[in-house]
Each structure stands twice: as C-alpha cells, then as structure tokens.
Amino acid sequence: MTTTGTSTGTDRDVGVAERLATIRGGVGPKRHNARTIAALTRNPGCARRAVLDTAGVDKQRLAAYVDFPARFGQSQFALARGNAFEALVLASGAAELVRLLRERLGLPIPEVAYDDLATVTGREKDTPEVRYARSRAQLLRAAAGGDDAGTLFDHPLLALEVAGQRVYLEPDVIAFRHEGRFHVVEIKSFAVVDGQADPAKVSAAAIQAAVYVLAMREMLAGAGHDPELVAHDVVLVCPRDFSNRPTAVLVDVRRQLAVLRRQLRRMTRVEAMLAALPPELTFDLAPDAAGVPTRSPESLVDALQAIDARYAPDCLSVCELAYFCRVEARGRTAALGTSAREELGGIDRVETALGLARGELTPAEEQAEAAALLRNAARLRAELLPTAVAGAAEAAGAAGAAGAAG
Ligand code: SF4
Structure with missing residues (x-):
C-alpha cells in the first residue's frame, strides 16, 4: 500500500487552520x-x-469598514435593569430563587448550599483557565454524588470547543442540582405578563441556555459521567407582570440542543466550504504603521x-453583517423571510414571483407548484380587495356620521 499523494488528518487540520488564518x-x-x-x-x-x-x-469591524455598521445590542438602560433584577433574585444566598424553585416548580429542596463561583477566589485577578478549573472541579464533585457538594452553583465558568478553539462562556448562569441532576437557570429581565412572554425573547433565552447545557454535558462526558445528568429542561426566571417580583418556568431546550450540535459540527467540517472559495480570499484589513486599514x-x-x-x-x-446583506438581497424572495423562501422555492427574484402571479411569465418546471400558489393568491387578492376597500370606506363614513351626530 502506498500513501503517496494522500494527506493525513493532521496535515488537513494544519491546512484548514492556515487557510482560516489567511481569511482572518x-x-x-x-x-x-x-x-x-x-x-x-x-x-x-x-x-x-x-x-x-x-x-x-x-x-x-468588517461591517463598519464596508459602511454597514451593526445596530444591535442591549441599551445601557436594559443592561442596568437586567443587572438589578439578577441581583434581586440572587440576594442573600439566592433566597428568592430557592423560594421560586420550591413554590413555582414544586421542587422539594430540603436545604440549599450556595456556591458563588464568580467571586470565591477573586474575580478580578483570576484567569479564565483558573476559574474554569475551579468550576469544573466543583461541578464534577457534585456529579460524583457528594452530598456536601452543593446545590446552587452561581456563575460557573464553562467552556465549549468551537471551530477547534476552546471558548470560555462568561458566567451568566446558575447550575442547580436536585436529586442528582443539574438544571441550568437563566435569569432574564423581560417580563412574563399573564403567563405570556415575548416568544422571540423566550426563544433567544432558550438557545443561550442550550449553549450552557451543552457545555456542561460535554464537561461531564469528558470526565466519564453521564451527560444526561444535565437536564434538557432549563429554568427561566423573569419579572412577573409589571413588577420586579420574579417568576419561573421550565423550558425544554432539546430542539435548540440538536440545532446547536449540528451547527458546531458543521463548523468543524469547514473544508468543503473553503474548497469552494477563491484561494487568495482574505478579510485582512492590512493596517499601516498607524493602524489605519490600507485596503479599500x-x-x-x-x-x-x-x-x-x-x-x-x-x-x-x-x-x-445584516445591513450589508439586506441591501445585497434586495429584490430577492429570500429577503421576505424564511416562510416566503420556502413557499417560493425555485423562484429567486421578487419580480419573477410578481410576473408569475400576474400570469405574464411561463413557469419553469420546478416553479410550477409555487406559480400555481401565486396565481391563486393574486386571484383571491383581486376578488377581496375591492370589497375590503369598500367596507373600510363605509365604516369610515359611518364613524364620521356618528361623530357629526354626536
Ligand atoms: S446572510 Fe445573515 S447570517 Fe449570513 S452573513 Fe448575512 S447577515 Fe449574517
């Protein structure tokens, strides 16, 4: 057997790492x-x-340099509100959190040992490595079943492998151990009003909590423990109604975990994507001696x-990069959202969709189904629009008459 012309996994890894360094x-x-x-x-x-x-x-930095600066992130007010709410929930050894876990979730917690892993050894001077080692030791001791190993672990520093590099997850979470299982607790400052919260915010919180669940599971698995010791139900703590009183709900993050795993695996198999790119591709801003980018x-x-x-x-x-990509995608059906992209599969441009809807274009074979839907929607719109406009005009007239009579 000859190995001439083949490359080992290590060669490939080095090649990918070099290519990524060039791109960066x-x-x-x-x-x-x-x-x-x-x-x-x-x-x-x-x-x-x-x-x-x-x-x-x-x-x-890249988005700002091509003149489409990012415009998202929490306001100072929202950050301050979030910090104040978290401090309230965790005051006095997390007394409020324990009350919630007992009362709202019915967990029979006899007594609670509380470990603040963010401050025990002096948060300011500890490196992430030291804080991670301490969190890991404490959580593994608890996983091994030590009765005296704690119940609530405040702000453990966790780590996850992302695209071949260890990423420390800044502590923003509490791990809670009950009957041998860990639950991740996320404290968020958006309100739950009448038992309902903004679905987009709940979804974002669930994905973040899933990141912590995954990091804890991988840590346990790496030390020979059953990763399922970390529950897929996370505890979400938010202000209730319009008060500062906290409430808690359990959120199942199994779907988010599956998506997260898939995406992280994809990042470690980036070779195929790199192979499709020009070999000289780079986002190097090539700064001059004063640090000013020299590339246009x-x-x-x-x-x-x-x-x-x-x-x-x-x-x-x-x-x-959203503002850059939005301008680039102008006129494309994908820019209308995921459901429009799926419904209009095979129809890339909005003007094509409009032409098919009006019957001005003949659909290609792969467009036939979407074209039939579009023509149907256009017909319904044409039928209903005059009625809706007339109804609105009638209602406006009636309201005007009533106002005049009043
Ligand atoms: S398309 Fe969306 S996710 Fe992709 S780079 Fe642009 S903004 Fe980011």
Whole structure:
C-alpha cells in the first residue's frame, strides 16, 4: 500500500487552520461567547456567516469598514435593569430563587448550599483557565454524588470547543442540582405578563441556555459521567407582570440542543466550504504603521460577495453583517423571510414571483407548484380587495356620521 499523494488528518487540520488564518488576516480570532454561539443556530444555512465565524473574523469591524455598521445590542438602560433584577433574585444566598424553585416548580429542596463561583477566589485577578478549573472541579464533585457538594452553583465558568478553539462562556448562569441532576437557570429581565412572554425573547433565552447545557454535558462526558445528568429542561426566571417580583418556568431546550450540535459540527467540517472559495480570499484589513486599514472598502465588499449568503429578516437581530446583506438581497424572495423562501422555492427574484402571479411569465418546471400558489393568491387578492376597500370606506363614513351626530 502506498500513501503517496494522500494527506493525513493532521496535515488537513494544519491546512484548514492556515487557510482560516489567511481569511482572518494578521489578527487573532475573535472570541465567541454564549450569545454569539447561540446566534450560530439562527440561519445555519448561511455559508458567509459560517466561514467568517469559523475563521474568527471580527464581523463588527468588517461591517463598519464596508459602511454597514451593526445596530444591535442591549441599551445601557436594559443592561442596568437586567443587572438589578439578577441581583434581586440572587440576594442573600439566592433566597428568592430557592423560594421560586420550591413554590413555582414544586421542587422539594430540603436545604440549599450556595456556591458563588464568580467571586470565591477573586474575580478580578483570576484567569479564565483558573476559574474554569475551579468550576469544573466543583461541578464534577457534585456529579460524583457528594452530598456536601452543593446545590446552587452561581456563575460557573464553562467552556465549549468551537471551530477547534476552546471558548470560555462568561458566567451568566446558575447550575442547580436536585436529586442528582443539574438544571441550568437563566435569569432574564423581560417580563412574563399573564403567563405570556415575548416568544422571540423566550426563544433567544432558550438557545443561550442550550449553549450552557451543552457545555456542561460535554464537561461531564469528558470526565466519564453521564451527560444526561444535565437536564434538557432549563429554568427561566423573569419579572412577573409589571413588577420586579420574579417568576419561573421550565423550558425544554432539546430542539435548540440538536440545532446547536449540528451547527458546531458543521463548523468543524469547514473544508468543503473553503474548497469552494477563491484561494487568495482574505478579510485582512492590512493596517499601516498607524493602524489605519490600507485596503479599500470595495475590495472587502468583493471578498464578502465571494461567499454565498442566505439573508433573512431574522439576521437583523443576530448578525453584525445584516445591513450589508439586506441591501445585497434586495429584490430577492429570500429577503421576505424564511416562510416566503420556502413557499417560493425555485423562484429567486421578487419580480419573477410578481410576473408569475400576474400570469405574464411561463413557469419553469420546478416553479410550477409555487406559480400555481401565486396565481391563486393574486386571484383571491383581486376578488377581496375591492370589497375590503369598500367596507373600510363605509365604516369610515359611518364613524364620521356618528361623530357629526354626536
Ligand atoms: S447577515 Fe448575512 S452573513 Fe449574517 S447570517 Fe445573515 S446572510 Fe449570513
């Protein structure tokens, strides 16, 4: 058997790492956190985002340089409100949280040992490695069943492998151990009013909590424990109604875990995506001696356009490049949202969809089904619109008459 002409896994890894370093340019990779990892699960089909995130390109800086700066993030007011609410829930050894776990979730917790892993050894001077080692030791001792090993672990520092690099997850979470199982507790400052919360915010919180569940499961599995010791039900704590009183609900994050695993696996198999890109592709801003980028924004735009994107309105809340990609996607059906893209499969441009709806274009074979739907929708609209307009005019007239009579 000969091995001439083949490459080992290590050779390939080195090749991929070198290619990613070229794409990133002469800077270190941008670090992920739970929010950025959670964002990977939104729009997982976008190759542009997958390549840039795997390479660790600073998308925020890139977006600003091509003149489409990112416009999302929490306001100072929202941050202060979130911190105040978290402090209230965790005051006095997390007394309020324990009351919630007992009363709202009916958990028979006899007594509670509370460990604040963020401050025990001096948060300011500890490196992430030291804090991670301490959190890991404490959680593994608890997983091994030590009765004296604690119940509530406040702000454990966790870690996850993302695209071949260890990412420390800044502590924003509590691990709660009950009858041998861990639950992740997420404290959020958006309100639950009459038992209902903004679904988009609940969904974002669930994905972030899933990142922590995955990190804890991998830590346990790496030490020979059953990863299922970390429950897929996470505890979400939010202000109730319009007060500052907390309430708690259980959220099942199994679906988010599956998406997250899939996306992280995809990032470690980036070779196929890289193979489709020009070999010289780079997002290096090539700074001069004063740190000012020497490349033109246009050349960065060309580099961005060399990677396929899959813009959807959802990008606006999760990706730094959203404003660039939105302009680029103008006129495409995908820009109308995921459901429009799926319903209009095979019809890429809005003008084509309109032409098919009006019967001005003959659909290709793969467009036939979507074209029939479009023509049907256009016919219904034409039938109903005059009636709706007349009804609105009649209602406006009646309201005017009533006002005059009053
Ligand atoms: S904003 Fe652009 S790069 Fe980011 S996920 Fe959306 S399409 Fe992809």
